[in-house]
């Protein structure tokens with residue numbers, strides 16, 4: 512049987528890198544895409560892995576990566592939309608550019624990558640798209656309004672898209688992680704291009720508190736093992752699974768608690784976990 516091929520965005524780090532390795536180990540061809548492929552040393556040493564440039568905010572690089580991948584491997588059977596980052600802070604302090612960067616990367620980047628891959632998947636009459644969302648794609652969390660918006664958007668996109676793509680043999684799934692120790696915490700960026708002097712006190716208090724939160728494993732479940740996310744992405748691509756897949760004890764427990772607790776207690780729990788006392 513011909514080897515299958517997966518294209519992964521954000522393969523330079525975290526879940527993306529582990530997912531690239533997982534597919535490679537399982538015998539797939541891997542188009543491991545990243546913003547700075549010149550820095551890569553590990554993945555390009557593996558057989559059947561093509562490391563190439565793809566910045567999800569730059570459509571030309573999306574098209575080029577797909578063309579290069581097809582030239583090398585001849586098909587794209589799965590697309591893993593993994594690239595993303597977390598913007599944090601007071602919404603009022605986010606500049607238009609901050610808003611755009613969060614949505615361009617986490618949402619429009621997913622839209623554009625899917626749109627470029629679809630003609631090939633339709634020609635093949637098969638394909639699986641796995642979008643890495645987040646628990647924050649289902650639960651609004653303090654100070655994460657833009658990140659929440661971007662991940663809710665991808666959940667909504669995915670839930671709708673599967674209807675129109677089913678007739679072409681293409682499935683759309685999401686993998687929604689809780690907290691995992693990857694490069695994500697370091698890459699989180701305060702969206703504060705539009706600082707307000709009258710929010711100085713609140714912002715600085717929040718930042719101090721947030722630094723302290725990031726410095727310790729999250730309570731009470733700690734961090735999950737990022738390999739579980741990569742393994743689940745692989746399973747979603749190759750087996751029958753639900754379309755929406757939470758991963759991590761914290762993510763699963765939080766969703767369960769939301770069903771079981773009163774709205775007020777649930778909101779208080781989230782507030783107390785993040786906001787300064």
Ligand SMILES: NC(=O)c1ccc[n+]([C@@H]2O[C@H](COP(=O)([O-])OP(=O)(O)OC[C@H]3O[C@@H](n4cnc5c(N)ncnc54)[C@H](OP(=O)(O)O)[C@@H]3O)[C@@H](O)[C@H]2O)c1
Nearest residue numbers: 521523524525526546566567594595645690691693694695
């Ligand atoms: N870790 C968690 O706790 C967690 C929880 C829920 C959801 N997630 C989601 O999981 C996904 C992967 O994150 P991670 O945890 O593995 O964090 P990570 O280690 O920071 O990896 C993020 C990846 O996205 C890439 N990226 C960022 N902007 C990009 C752009 N414009 N074009 C292409 N690639 C870009 C980064 O590339 P560079 O190396 O070039 O910066 C990096 O490869 C993200 O969508 C994130 O929102 C993470």
